Amino acid sequence: MADTDTIAAIASAPGAAGIGVVRVSGARVPAIAQALLGRAPQPRHAHLASFLDDGGALIDRGLLLHFPAPHSYTGEHVLELQGHGSTVLLDLLLKRVCALGARLARPGEFTERAFLNGKLDLAQAEAVADLIAARSEAGARAALRSLDGVFSQRVHALLDAMIALRVHVEAAIDFPEEEIDFLADPAIAHELDALRTQLAALLAETRRGVRLTDGLKVAIVGRPNAGKSSLLNALAQSERAIVTAIAGTTRDVLRETVSLDGAVLELADTAGLRETHDEVEREGVRRARAELARADLVLLVTDVAHADVDPDLLDELPTHVARLVIVNKIDLETQPPRAEMHAGLPHLWLSARTGEGLDLLRAELKTRAGLGSGEGAFSARRRHVAALERVQTHLDHAAAALAATRAGELAAEDLRHAQHALGEITGSYSSDDLLGAIFGSFCIGK
Ligand SMILES: Nc1nc2c(ncn2[C@@H]2O[C@H](COP(=O)(O)OP(=O)(O)OP(=O)(O)O)[C@@H](O)[C@H]2O)c(=O)[nH]1
Numbered sequence: 001m002a003d004t005d006t007i008a009a010i011a012s013a014p015g016a017a018g019i020g021v022v023r024v025s026g027a028r029v030p031a032i033a034q035a036l037l038g039r040a041p042q043p044r045h046a047h048l049a050s051f052l053d054d055g056g057a058l059i060d061r062g063l064l065l066h067f068p069a070p071h072s073y074t075g076e077h078v079l080e081l082q083g084h085g086s087t088v089l090l091d092l093l094l095k096r097v098c099a100l101g102a103r104l105a106r107p108g109e110f111t112e113r114a115f116l117n118g119k120l121d122l123a124q125a126e127a128v129a130d131l132i133a134a135r136s137e138a139g140a141r142a143a144l145r146s147l148d149g150v151f152s153q154r155v156h157a158l159l160d161a162m163i164a165l166r167v168h169v170e171a172a173i174d175f176p177e178e179e180i181d182f183l184a185d186p187a188i189a190h191e192l193d194a195l196r197t198q199l200a201a202l203l204a205e206t207r208r209g210v211r212l213t214d215g216l217k218v219a220i221v222g223r224p225n226a227g228k229s230s231l232l233n234a235l236a237q238s239e240r241a242i243v244t245a246i247a248g249t250t251r252d253v254l255r256e257t258v259s260l261d262g263a264v265l266e267l268a269d270t271a272g273l274r275e276t277h278d279e280v281e282r283e284g285v286r287r288a289r290a291e292l293a294r295a296d297l298v299l300l301v302t303d304v305a306h307a308d309v310d311p312d313l314l315d316e317l318p319t320h321v322a323r324l325v326i327v328n329k330i331d332l333e334t335q336p337p338r339a340e341m342h343a344g345l346p347h348l349w350l351s352a353r354t355g356e357g358l359d360l361l362r363a364e365l366k367t368r369a370g371l372g373s374g375e376g377a378f379s380a381r382r383r384h385v386a387a388l389e390r391v392q393t394h395l396d397h398a399a400a401a402l403a404a405t406r407a408g409e410l411a412a413e414d415l416r417h418a419q420h421a422l423g424e425i426t427g428s429y430s431s432d433d434l435l436g437a438i439f440g441s442f443c444i445g446k
Pocket residue numbers: 223224225226227228229230231242243244245246247248249250251270271272273328329330331332350351352353354
């Protein structure tokens with residue numbers, strides 16, 4: 001364990017509360033505990049203590065708990081001081097602890113130490129923040145599973161398989177006289193195939209995990225007056241967006257978070273797509289297009305009177321973005337609400353005005369948001385998806401190198417990169433910048 005300084009922070013949420021907690025971690029904890037209690041505390045024992053300031057005046061009376069290293073959250077000596085949940089008293093207590101030799105902790109520094117001391121890997125540390133920030137029960141359950149290591153174990157299983165394959169390929173390169181035969185061995189190709197299948201499954205589950213954590217990003221796009229803003233309002237059950245009969249009403253992207261039985265949706269209403277000379281509207285159209293690339297799901301809204309989906313728009317969508325055509329305004333043609341496939345695209349007939357068919361859309365959105373995706377769902381981040389996508393690219397290249405030319409060196413190089421990308425998820429390979437970005441987004445005291 002690294003010899004570090006001692007950090008302290010208020011670990012409970014700011015504001016008046018029944019109980020507040022000051023947390024301290026580091027080598028000076030035993031001395032600080034002794035000074036506060038007047039004697040050495042028993043490990044993991046709740047002592048009733050009178051917390052005094054530097055002048056000997058009473059700050060508060062509360063509980064003192066010492067978790068000796070290494071059996072603590074950070075792996076260092078940890079002290080927890082529980083007092084009344086008053087911002088003023090907790091500030092005084094924190095000041096006292098700092099006078100006894102601690103310094104103020106940076107955001108996420110406790111968890112960063114837990115990571116550096118091997119108590120958690122990086123994906124688990126991120127799950128701590130996701131658990132605290134969870135906006136739904138499903139999101140919290142998923143974060144807890146990642147904190148328990150469910151996601152990390154899946155990554156490690158893939159890593160083990162990848163290392164085994166690398167050993168085979170590297171061996172073939174080290175013994176060039178056998179290389180041709182060795183790389184031609186169908187076992188290697190099979191192993192690589194199995195690895196790619198395993199990765200594809202993990203990637204799909206990781207994407208679902210991001211949706212559970214971040215919410216499903218839904219972009220509502222289509223031609224002017226199709227009823228995009230009306231649809232946003234219907235889903236949000238409030239008149240969030242301006243709706244008028246004038247084409248080109250919406251200009252800025254309007255975002256709204258909607259919870260459907262615990263499924264979190266990040267809806268974005270956008271300007272109607274059309275060629276226009278209006279400078280403001282043109283900027284709106286540009287923003288609408290930019291929104292497409294950020295989305296997990298695009299709702300292509302059309303009017304039942306001219307239900308057409310712009311083929312150029314479909315071409316523009318990144319392949320990973322799911323699409324659903326909404327045929328709106330069925331009340332105008334007294335058509336029944338329904339879900340059908342057309343030209344390879346799922347279509348939903350509904351009316352944003354009367355609400356007919358909205359239940360079909362809600363059910364569809366809940367499923368796509370990761371709800372009902374089974375018991376094992378874990379939380380994940382976009383960073384993890386990006387890393388797995390890089391792994392996928394490298395494995396594709398490795399497979400191509402082996403299949404076409406039996407280029408062992410190239411395949412080995414790609415497998416090496418793939419392993420590196422995978423290792424970034426759990427933190428076997430991580431830069432200071434990455435750690436700074438991850439832990440800097442935590443709250444103080446965690
Ligand atoms: N009859 C009927 N009218 C609708 C429906 N949905 C929207 N409208 C009407 O269609 C017109 C345009 O609706 P908006 O929601 O503003 O359409 P939009 O796609 O956001 O339009 P822009 O922002 O201008 O691109 C309004 O007059 C709405 O009242 C529907 O389901 N049925």
